[in-house]
Amino acid sequence: MHKFQIEISSCIDCQKCWDVCPVNMVTEDNRFTPQGKIDVLGKVIMGEELTQDEFDNIYLSTRCGACDDVCPVNIPITDIIQYERQLLAQQGREPAKTTAISNNIIEHNSPGAMDPSKRFDWVTDDLDIAESSEVAYMAGCWVSYSQQDIARSTIRLFNHAGIRPMILKEEKCCGLFLLDNGHLEDLAEHAKKFVDYIESLGVKKVVASCPGCYLVLGKEYPKLYRELNFEVEHSLNMFRDMIAEGTLKPKKLDMSVSVRDACPLRNSKDVPRSILESMGVQVKELFDGKQVCCGGPGGLKPNFPEIADDIAMLTVQSYKDKADMLASYCPFCVHHMGSACKSKDEEMKIKDVSVLLAESVL
Ligand code: SF4
Ligand code: SF4
Numbered sequence: 001m002h003k004f005q006i007e008i009s010s011c012i013d014c015q016k017c018w019d020v021c022p023v024n025m026v027t028e029d030n031r032f033t034p035q036g037k038i039d040v041l042g043k044v045i046m047g048e049e050l051t052q053d054e055f056d057n058i059y060l061s062t063r064c065g066a067c068d069d070v071c072p073v074n075i076p077i078t079d080i081i082q083y084e085r086q087l088l089a090q091q092g093r094e095p096a097k098t099t100a101i102s103n104n105i106i107e108h109n110s111p112g113a114m115d116p117s118k119r120f121d122w123v124t125d126d127l128d129i130a131e132s133s134e135v136a137y138m139a140g141c142w143v144s145y146s147q148q149d150i151a152r153s154t155i156r157l158f159n160h161a162g163i164r165p166m167i168l169k170e171e172k173c174c175g176l177f178l179l180d181n182g183h184l185e186d187l188a189e190h191a192k193k194f195v196d197y198i199e200s201l202g203v204k205k206v207v208a209s210c211p212g213c214y215l216v217l218g219k220e221y222p223k224l225y226r227e228l229n230f231e232v233e234h235s236l237n238m239f240r241d242m243i244a245e246g247t248l249k250p251k252k253l254d255m256s257v258s259v260r261d262a263c264p265l266r267n268s269k270d271v272p273r274s275i276l277e278s279m280g281v282q283v284k285e286l287f288d289g290k291q292v293c294c295g296g297p298g299g300l301k302p303n304f305p306e307i308a309d310d311i312a313m314l315t316v317q318s319y320k321d322k323a324d325m326l327a328s329y330c331p332f333c334v335h336h337m338g339s340a341c342k343s344k345d346e347e348m349k350i351k352d353v354s355v356l357l358a359e360s361v362l
Pocket of ligand 1: 020021022023024033034037060061062063064065066067068077078293
């Protein structure tokens with residue numbers, strides 16, 4: 001009996017996972033269902049040849065977790081996809097782009113092999129950043145290189161609330177892409193280096209703007225390496241608490257937004273909404289409140305750009321009938337949907353919740 005065989009054999013063919021999968025939604029192609037992705041595990045384990053459709057299907061997933069959430073018999077679909085990818089990588093069969101991005105993270109500390117000397121270009125003279133502090137701010141790759149206003153707004157709000165965080169001068173990519181693609185040994189090694197570095201600074205709390213960093217540092221590093229001697233927090237949780245305590249006092253912003261919810265934080269959707277409501281912003285729900293991924297993560301964007309862009313358009317088109325703009329709390333959602341809009345010649349108005357909060361408070 002192979003790993004996950006019992007779980008896979010418990011499938012009752014209800015097809016609930018089909019309906020919530022964003023890949024299935026845009027392709028409308030039943031060759032690419034979540035159920036189909038897990039059905040081929042036996043073949044992958046045995047190293048058997050896969051058809052092109054079977055192979056593609058394993059990589060046609062953002063690992064958003066929507067399928068896990070609806071499966072009535074709790075099959076860990078995204079864990080199985082990760083395991084299939086792990087085996088394919090070990091067998092030398094993963095897509096070349098997946099290998100290249102993984103190597104960028106290991107060798108250059110960012111998915112796009114960005115220039116490390118530019119990681120802190122977002123730091124401006126008005127920001128009060130300590131040399132050393134118990135609170136460290138981790139901007140993450142997407143904020144550092146392409147959504148720098150999120151980092152500046154976050155530090156300005158912290159400063160306004162009397163907090164002087166330090167930055168991690170040897171900040172690294174969190175490694176979410178390695179996790180999604182089953183490069184677990186590499187990620188464990190990466191985690192060890194990063195955790196040991198953070199702990200050497202005496203940091204007690206790392207605050208992340210990116211839901212991916214928050215998830216990987218806080219939940220995955222302890223599994224892959226060991227319990228951390230510091231806490232990991234998402235910036236929005238801190239902002240929610242600061243508003244409740246009265247340290248941040250939002251002023252009214254006269255607008256309506258639809259929230260582009262981040263998949264790793266899909267079980268705490270009340271946090272961004274409570275911050276938006278504290279600013280008097282009206283929230284108009286997308287997709288009747290159901291979670292639909294932006295389409296970018298897990299390697300979908302590099303390997304299947306057209307499908308990733310079509311998924312992004314589900315969000316872009318839905319908000320336009322409902323609200324003035326999108327509010328996001330994931331820099332990668334913003335990055336991916338922005339590039340999808342460019343390729344589709346579409347307009348999109350989007351701001352991060354931290355940026356909106358800074359505009360309201362400061
Ligand atoms: S994780 Fe998301 S994209 Fe992947 S199979 Fe499940 S629903 Fe589809
Ligand atoms: S939701 Fe679960 S039980 Fe239903 S078809 Fe998908 S994998 Fe099978």
